[in-house]
Amino acid sequence: MSQISVRKMDTADVDSVVSLGLSLKELQFQEKENIWYSHENILGFLSNPDSICLVAEIDGQFAGFRLSTFNPYVKEAYLSDIAVVEKFRRLGVAKALYTETFKILKEKDCVWVWTLVKSKNEKMAKMLISEGFEKGVNYDVYFKSI
Numbered sequence: 001m002s003q004i005s006v007r008k009m010d011t012a013d014v015d016s017v018v019s020l021g022l023s024l025k026e027l028q029f030q031e032k033e034n035i036w037y038s039h040e041n042i043l044g045f046l047s048n049p050d051s052i053c054l055v056a057e058i059d060g061q062f063a064g065f066r067l068s069t070f071n072p073y074v075k076e077a078y079l080s081d082i083a084v085v086e087k088f089r090r091l092g093v094a095k096a097l098y099t100e101t102f103k104i105l106k107e108k109d110c111v112w113v114w115t116l117v118k119s120k121n122e123k124m125a126k127m128l129i130s131e132g133f134e135k136g137v138n139y140d141v142y143f144k145s146i
């Protein structure tokens with residue numbers, strides 16, 4: 001039986017987090033090329049007291065991560081990215097990351113969370129329903145560098 005543990009992300013995790021994030025089409029906003037957060041961006045998340053950056057391990061090996069940001073002014077959190085290493089999927093790693101995220105957010109007095117999922121990402125949609133999320137209205141994503 002695999003032992004899943006969840007802990008706060010550390011600077012030593014950043015390379016594993018960035019390479020997993022960059023490798024997954026599910027986390028990309030655009031189709032043309034894989035663009036995700038850089039090493040510096042993840043260090044930025046880590047230095048923000050309102051970010052919740054978690055890593056999951058299975059038997060001591062990096063198994064996945066979850067990034068979220070709490071907005072204390074409106075008591076809501078945006079759950080931006082979650083990813084699990086392919087060989088560790090369907091073992092409950094994502095569930096464990098959600099459980100810990102919600103525990104931390106409740107301690108911060110957060111009352112509402114939201115996330116974006118590509119319409120074809122059925123695994124994630126099932127995951128969210130199993131975590132008690134409701135489906136909201138659909139949006140198209142527009143983005144621009146400034």
Ligand SMILES: CC(C)(COP(=O)(O)OP(=O)(O)OC[C@H]1O[C@@H](n2cnc3c(N)ncnc32)[C@H](O)[C@@H]1OP(=O)(O)O)[C@@H](O)C(=O)NCCC(=O)NCCS
Nearest residue numbers: 026082083084089090091092093094095117123126127130
């Ligand atoms: C989506 C993802 C995070 C799920 O991680 P995971 O650790 O395999 O998920 P869990 O084992 O905790 O599964 C939790 C629930 O999610 C759903 N689920 C997960 N993978 C699924 C799959 N392949 N097919 C159907 N349902 C699935 C199920 O409801 C599952 O509960 P169950 O196993 O009791 O049926 C993982 O597949 C992943 O990293 N995908 C690529 C990145 C991604 O899509 N991120 C989300 C971007 S919004």
